[in-house]
Amino acid sequence: MPELADRPPSAAGRRGPKIVGFLCDWAVASQGLVRDDGTMRDLPNVTLIKIPCSGFTRPAWLEFALRNGADGVFVCGCPLGDCFNRYGNNLIGDRVEQLRRRLERQKVNPERIGALFYGKHAGAAFVDAVRAFSDRVAGMPGPAFPPRKPAPAAAGPASAAPRTGPAAQDGQAGAPAGREGT
Amino acid sequence: MYKRLLAGLLAATLRVDTLVARVYPDDFNPLYYTGGLANLFLTVLVLSGIFLFLYYTPSFDQAYTSVQFLTLDVPYGQIIRGIHRYSADGFMIVVLLHLFRNWFTERFRFSRDEPWISGMMLLTLTGFIGVTGYMLVWDQRxxxxxxxxxxxxxxxxxxxxxxxxxxxxxxxxxxxxxxxLLFLHIGPAVGLYVFLWWHYTRIRHPKVWPPAVWTLFALGFVVLLTGLIPVTSQAPAVVSQRPQTLAIDWLFLTPYWAMRFLPPLVLIALAVVLIGYGLYIPYQLPETRSELGLKDSGVAQVIDANCTGCELCYYDCPYNAIVMVPSPNPGVTKAAQARKLRAVILESRCVECGICVGACPFEALELPRLLQKDIHEKVLSACQS
Structure with missing residues (x-):
């Protein structure tokens, strides 16, 4: 496998791809699923961050995670139509779709961003879905974002920047540099 | 005890949801639309009720005959009357489903007590309207x-x-x-809309209508029932002799059936206790977030410097907790320079869900104890581990 050497280590790490998940407090119950450090018991490469509602997630945070070494990010909310906060999961579903389209224009595989919807007692199905997501991401080459150092690659995100708005740009400021290689 | 019971009921409710989800996609799960179905039935009831009202004569000697005339001689009268009757039953069924579903899934928590309390009043009025409706026919029942x-x-x-x-x-x-009685049937029905306004005030984009499939199914089912089991009156009331039997509509007239076994005063006390308990349900579990094992993130705060007055949070807040007010001064960031409005949080309505944070692309909203900075730190530590 000669081409493996060219790949940055993040995607081809021994424990699988690095995945960050945002988990709604009211969706899948995290007791028994998560270790103390936030990684999932069955999938140590997946770290879950608890949030008050899936709609709380800013799409910019998903992009932030991808730019900082995560190979995949997902948001998990309650089943569509049954959000504890009425529309949070529908909203994040739409926002994830928009983010996927936006990042696809920046040559990021949109499959790296996921939206899952599982209820409080659907822990097993949730783990299966995350495993499937992780496996899918594991099959993708390279880091989520092309390295910034070469000049032609840097033009991509810069030209798309006005679309994300000034604030979203602020959110990524200082983030990408230096950490691409981890 | 109550907490354990509620947890069990929540688990059962979600299990029913997953069973229904095997048949219907999430967006068409009828259990997610009990409120919308109730509104559908209410609309049908009002429209058919107007038709019935045009033919009804509220006097002892003509009430019964006017209803008979409406049923037998007026074109489609039988059908409209049946629709009115069966829609009322459907209304009661979906209202009860709505009540129990929102109870068991704890949708009365935090600042959602007002929809709950107005809902209890709607339920009480509904029962009352149903009983007065049965009285208007002026048959033996x-x-x-x-x-x-x-x-x-x-x-x-x-x-x-x-x-x-x-x-x-x-x-x-x-x-x-x-x-x-005619007024006591129609007046509270108007009152329903007053309480519905209260029911909706803290809800942004209420689901007031079920998906078209369910609208058609509910209407079709009612019309089908009307044809299969036509609604009829009993024998006319004769004032001189007391009726001996009572045909029971279990959805509305159960208390009258219970009068066989319990003295009326006990029943009235029971009704008062039930309604009182219903009003108390949101305050029975005054748990804070930390007692629930959740992070207490604090009420959302607007960062005035960044707010551009774009109204995105205002549209997305599910509880109408954000209002846009005229902005006295421009914001600090470039995007906020030309703003006409700025967002203001109504803290008493905020449930700390953070949906406004996700809605804001200008970083003008934060949960005080779960800042974007904290999320960034968590993401970074997750990526580095």
């Missing part, structure tokens, strides 16, 4: 209902006589009875 209700009302201590007078216009059967 109506007469029995009036007699039993008057008897029960008169037994209430202190206000009994007044209550009976208020409901039926005096002792015995007075000429006022049917006009008063």
């Amino acid at each position: 109506s007469e029995a209902l009036v007699a039993m209700t008057a008897n029960a009302a008169a037994q209430v201590p202190l206000v009994g006589g007044w209550l009976r007078h208020a409901l039926f216009g005096g002792t015995g059967l007075t000429d006022l009875l049917l006009p008063r």
Whole structure:
């Protein structure tokens, strides 16, 4: 496998791809699923961050995670139509779709961003879905974002920047540099 | 005890959801639309009720014959009357489903007590409207209902006589009875819309209508029932003789059936206790987030410098907790320079869900104890581990 050497280590790490998940407090119950450090018991490469509602997630945070070494990010909310906060999961579903389209224009595989919807007692199905997501991401080459150092690659995100708005740009400021290689 | 029971009921409710989800996609799960279905039935009830009202004569000698004329001689009268009757039953069923679903899934928590309390009042009014509707037909059942209700009302201590007078216009059967009952049927139905307004004030984009499939199914089912089991009146009321039997509609007339076994005063006390308990449900579990094992993130705060007045948070807040007000000064960031409006949080309505944070692309909203900075730190530590 000669081409493996060219790949940055993040995607081809021994424990699988690095995945960050945002988990709604009211969706899948995290007791028994998560270790103390936030990684999932069955999938140590997946770290879950608890949030008050899936709609709380800013799409910019998903992009932030991808730019900082995560190979995949997902948001998990309650089943569509049954959000504890009425529309949070529908909203994040739409926002994830928009983010996927936006990042696809920046040559990021949109499959790296996921939206899952599982209820409080659907822990097993949730783990299966995350495993499937992780496996899918594991099959993708390279880091989520092309390295910034070469000049032609840097033009991509810069030209798309006005679309994300000034604030979203602020959110990524200082983030990408230096950490691409981890 | 109650907490464990509620947890079990929540688990059961979610299990039912997953079962239904095997048949219907999430967006069409009828259990997610009990409120919208109730509104659908209410609309049908109002429209068919207007039709019935045009033919109804509220007097002792003509009430029964006018209903018979409507049923037998007016084109489609039988169908409209059946639709009115069966929609009322459907209304009661979906309202009860709505009640139990929102109870078991704990949708009364935090600042959602007002929809709950207005909902209890809607339920009480619904029961009352249903009973007065059965009285208007003025067949034997109506007469029995009036007699039993008057008897029960008169037994209430202190206000009994007044209550009976208020409901039926005096002792015995007075000429006022049917006009008063007609008002007591239609007036509270208007009151339903007042309470519905209260029910909706704290809800952004309420699901007031089910998906078209369910609209058609509910209407079709009602019309089908109308054809299969036509609604008929019983024998006309004869004032001189008390009716001996009572045909029960279990959704509305269960208390009258219970009068066989319990004295009316006990039933009235039971009703008061039930309604009182219903109003108390949101305050029975005054748990804070930390007691629930959740992070207490604090009420959302607007960062004035960044707010551009774009209204995205205002549209997305599910509880109408954000209002846009004229901005006295421009913001600090470039995007906020030209703003005309700025967002203001109504803290009493905020449930700390953070949906506004996700809605804001200008970083003008934060949960005080779960800042974007904290999320960034968590993401970074997750990526580095």
